[in-house]
Structures are given as structure tokens and as C-alpha cells.
Amino acid sequence: MTHRFKTRLEQAHGRGDYAALLNLIPYARLIGIECTRLGDELLFRLPANKDNIGNPILPALHGGVIAGFMELSAALHLLVFTGAPGIPKIIDFSLDYLRAGQFRDTYAKCQVWRQGRRVANVAITAWQSTAAEPIATARAHFKIEEPGRP
């Protein structure tokens, strides 16, 4: 499995197509996250999906799905840009909800503010209509596996 995952990561890097890589992560398949490369940046997309609804009244996406989408985006962003040997492990995650997540496609972009030898700090912004009106902003710390360690 480890070998397969590494091979998929290298292939995804080369082609700028991350679908096969995401397909190996069951939670990624569950919420339906997609990833595309725009120049040197990654754009994450969470297509509208009834299974992701939390508030049946509005209807609105479950806050936990938005959080999971942003957390997974940050981990994948690090995985792609740091060449870490495995999925980075989350240390903490802090999220501000700014607007209700409507039942429509959601996008996310990540910014690595600081990457040390052991820990990385990543900011994530999620939006639906326009990036200037985010529905949530988040910040996460991840433990980076040092290359060469199992």
C-alpha cells in the first residue's frame, strides 16, 4: 500500500492530475473532494452533494464537512508541496465560520505560512461564490515526517 501510494503521488505530481491519489483516501471519496493544479497552485473543490448536508432547514453543508474538506485540502497541499513520504499528521485545527455553506460547490486554497523541519503552519480559505467572500477560514498545524524515517 505504501509503495502504491508513493507511486500515485509521483504520477499525480507529474501529470497535475490528483484523482487517482484522492481515490486511495476513503474519506476523500466520501466527501467527494477534487483537486486541480492551476499554474503552481492547487485548487480544491467540493462538489455539492446531498450527503454533505448538515442543516436540513436552509439547506446548508454540515460545518464538519467544511472543516474536513479544509483539513484534507491542507494535508494534500503539504503532501504535494513538501514531498513528504506520507500524509502529514494533524496537530491542531482552528476554524472560523463566516457564512453558512450553501448547498453548492465549495472551493479551497491553502497557504503554507511556515514550514519548519518538524511542523508546518497552513492557512486555508474556503469560498463558494467568490474568493473575496470566504465562508470559512482556518489554520492548521501538521507534523511533518522527516524523509528517511518510516
Add this chain to the structure above:
Amino acid sequence: MSENPLLERAKRFVSALRHCQVLGITAHQASEEGITLIMPYAPHLVGDPQSGVIHGGALTSLMDTACGMATLCVLPEFEVCPTLDLRVDYMHPATPHKPVYGFAQCYRVTTDVIFTRGFAYQDDPQQPIAHVVGTFMRMGKRLKGTQGLGSTIKGEQA
């Protein structure tokens, strides 16, 4: 009916949330002290295929729901309370093939805001896998659609 109306309300509430059904979350305990939800282990929750550990996002959904539902324990009548912010500190990864329990309580209720905290654990509540704090807005009872959901969780036919 059960002798715990709060737990019955909690069960109906969680069953109205589609994503919680997808994650298999159910209400386990509820009292004025707080609420406990359970999320069983399932292969589709896995975030790291190399270890079989569930994704933090599933855990965050569990804890966001638990913190949000803790408001049911302190409010006399149902109010929609959107999450303002949430912070999760991961103590250690969840052990695969075991359910996760999510406990949450309200520690301060004001006219506009409710402060909640909680933790997720597996075998031992003394060894949490994650600590959580969350802040929720009170939107009052008159928000559009609130009464429909309020009736559903009371067990009335909406």
C-alpha cells in the same frame, strides 16, 4: 417513551442531519451536564490508507455536532445555533476498528453566544484522542424554518 426526554430529542435531532447519518453518528447519552455521541469505525472514514486511522474531518464533524447539540441541554426551547468557531487539538490518532465517543457541554450561555467544550475518546475518557472548544451564535426561535425542525426533534409530525 423513554425516561430521558433529552436523549430522545437528541436522537431525533441527529437523525435529521444527513451527513451524520452518512457517518453513522448516533446519540448515546444526554443530560443537563452534556451530551455524548458515538461514531462507529467504518472503512469509508479512513484518512490514511497506510494506517487505517480515520480522518480528522470525520472527528471534527462528530465534535462539531456534539458541541452544537450540547446547546440542546441548556436551552429551554430549540434554537438554531450556527457554529462561530471551532478548535480541535489532536492528542493522538484514533485506534482503527474502534468507535469514537464525542462528549460536549456548554460552560457559558449568554443572550447571544454559547461557549462549549468537549473531548473525543475511545476506551477511556481519561485518555482523550482530541480536545475541542466551540462557540455558537444564538439565533433565537423565530429564524425561518426553526419551528419545523423544532417540532421534528420534539417528535411531533411536522
